[in-house]
Amino acid sequence: MTTAGSSDAHLSHVHIVPPKVLLAVWGALLALTVVTVAVTTVDLGEFNLVVALLIATVKATLVALYFMHLRWDRPFNGVIFLIAIVTTFLFITIALLDSKEYQPTLDEGQAPGLVK
Amino acid sequence: MTTSLPVEHGAEPTGTEDNYLTCDRGIKSWIFTLDHKRIGVMYLIFTMGSFLLGGVFALLLRTELLTPQKTIMDADTYNQMFTLHGAVMVFLFIIPGIPAAMGNFVLPIMLGAKDMAFPRLNLASLYLYVLGAVFAVLAIAMGGVDTGWTFYTPYSTETNTAVIPMTIGAFILGFSSVFTGINFIVTVQKLRPKGMTWFKMPLMLWSLYATAIIQILATPVLGITLLLLIIERALGVGIFDPALGGDPVLYQHFFWFYSHPAVYIMILPAMGIISEIISPFSRKHIFGYTFIAFSSIAIALLSFLVWGHHMFTSTQSPLASTIFSALTFSVAIPSAVKVFNWLATMFRGRLVLKTPMLWVLGFIFLFGIGGLTGLFLGALATDIHVHDTYFVVAHFHYTMFGGPVMAMMGGLFYWWPKFFGRMYKENWGRLSALLVFTGFNLTFFPQFIMGIRGMPRRYFNYPEKFEIFHQLSTIGSYVLAFGFLVVFFTLVHSLFRGKKAPANPWGSATLEWRCPSPPPHENFIEPPLVTDPYDFSILEYDEASDCYHLKPSAKLAEDGEVA
């Protein structure tokens, strides 16, 4: 059984993020927000969506790595987070691909297919 | 660790020692308990109550199908009955049944821990389960639901039955399941005592861990699906109903993304129980430990890649159907790995045909049939022929009933002495297993034949040519019900008249058999020695107490190893 005194030895699991890092991440997030709004004034066609999502992903990564301590945390917690994202992607991708390819009908005039 | 450990077999109940059942008294000590064992027991009572409710619905259904026309209920009532039967059995019985009831009880003890990682979360999960059950009962009181347990849109958006209370209930039950899953993952990862490495864990723990992965990753999607369905019904938002601009196939994607993995939430812990029982009752080390362990994880991962096989006839794209069909076959590989390893464990073992083992043999037989007929359904062309027929009904009852229910009963008889400290009448237990096995086959085997001949599922009446099969099936269901009555009677009788159970009546080597029966509040009086969970050479039989003990030599060796 560990006593309060001896557990100081375990404080290695505590990582304190320095203020500089916190402020730098905050500044980057604000800057990226401005950029993502500014980009919408330029018409890139399809790429507007791609750029917006890319910027959002960068912002999310910054939050996860620094604000959420993933950079210093046990790697397994990061793996868990990634698994969640991969699973979400799997679901969205397959459902999305399928929705583009639904069969109009299975049996003409019989099955409740979606008519083009 | 050099000091000698207390002799664990001195754990025969003396009547003076407190166990988890007697250490605290009064109703409050149960409602506010944080003890995983009490939570497990309460879960057991509630899930068994749900099983009874779902079973009554099933008997009513079967009685209605005794004749081709109306027998005891009208068509609308029939629709509600099969919906309630499915919803109650799936959401209130099978999904929480093994993990939440038995897993809660045995997981920390098998691991050698004092409790779950988050006891309060565990209790919250039980409360949510009860709340969800209340909503389900409310739905029944408000006139029932007639959509089928899958709540397929657009019908579920448009029917005027109590869909919203039932879906709210299922939504809440989902959270209950998630909380259990969080607890399992963290407990297995972080609360393993010294010496308990991943590969010294009993296989039940691998199964429960794999189950928890599915509970965590799939259940939230069910939550959002049901939430969207509720919103669609309440606000007329066009998500799934084409009349409102929605996409009904999308509902099926959402629903099966959860509900296919959910069938592995049902079967994986069942497979864990089989692995636990089969080794001590063959008096032989489990064959292929690592294969069984990893096949659990493989099943959990593959379970996320096969949901489209429920949608072969739902205008899903041919490409998606082909891919899903191929992936479906691949699930057969880890499942077969398990079955072959179990058979190899029994091979040349000294089979002890006591009650738990009989349920296990029943499981292997029935799950084999269920699994193999699953391949018929996974094949695109055959599936289109038998889709939505009794073939499907028979298939999933062979897997869902022949699998989890048989295993759960096996587990119940196996751990009963541990749960409540009493031995049941062995021959009554054997009789019940035999009755359920016979009744089950009589109920569901004719349904394969009907299905392949074109009897569609969910119909209230049927052509006369199917009458004989339906009648066999109904008679079988009565035998089945009688079998469960015997189970109930055997177990309840043991509570009052059974002789006191020793700490280790079966000669199992997993840790839950090292603590007294029933276990004390903190599970172990002293931290247990971690040994190979299937090495029986360290045990010796003591005739005087009808109990197995650790050999002193084994202890010394282990002591040396630990020190």
Add this chain to the structure above:
Amino acid sequence: MSDHEPDHNPHVAHHYETEKQQFESGKLGMWVFLVTEILLFGGLFCWYAIYRANHPEVFIYASRYLDKVLGGINTIILICSSLTMAWAVRAAQMGNNKLVVRMILVTLLCACGFLGIKAVEYNHKLNAGLTPGRHYAPRHEEQAGADPAVVDPASAAGDANPPVAPPDDDKSLIAPAARGPEGLNLGEEKAQGEQVPDNVALFFSIYWVMTGLHGLHVLAGMGVMIWLLLRAKRGEFGPHNFLAVDCGALYWHVVDLVWIFLFPLLYLID
């Protein structure tokens, strides 16, 4: 955490051996819980993705009714609240409970600000009848008169970029809704050749449900913060006992993460 053995660390519950074990269990549990949150929202993003891909015209047309400025301000507010929450963790780790209180108070203020702005937005939508599903009944005149914040579709129609009708082969396989968005399309706009796509209500349904669920999470986060605030006021946190702040912060950051994606996907389409 019932009774502690006499020699047991008071911060450690009876079934844990060490402080580190308890801390790491707590963190792991929180991360696993966050997985379920991500997948919960994942379902909504799937809904969004499928309709955005199959009915792009609806999104292009209807997103103009959202106020980019208010959305942008809210994004900045949430980012600031994430910073203060991360700082609260730092303060708790160093045992500075006063700073924890202050940081959580600022975070709470940000959350209130976020919800306040959200309320203004929701109010505009309600007044303009831009409500989800069958309640969708746009009232154009009132909205143009009363709410300068909402972009007037009539003036938007005069823009250089009229809503793009998607090419034929890109059109949805899903039949247009039986109940079209009657009312939105005013005679004046029709005269100017403005094409209002079918089923505009879809966008507002998505908007309300996604931001609504997110808003509920903000509310829940505020509840967590009030709890943390009370504990910090009692001076409970320190280097041995900051798990609660840490987990509360993780939750809050996920709420922020969801908004980081919602903002461009809902507000910045045009």
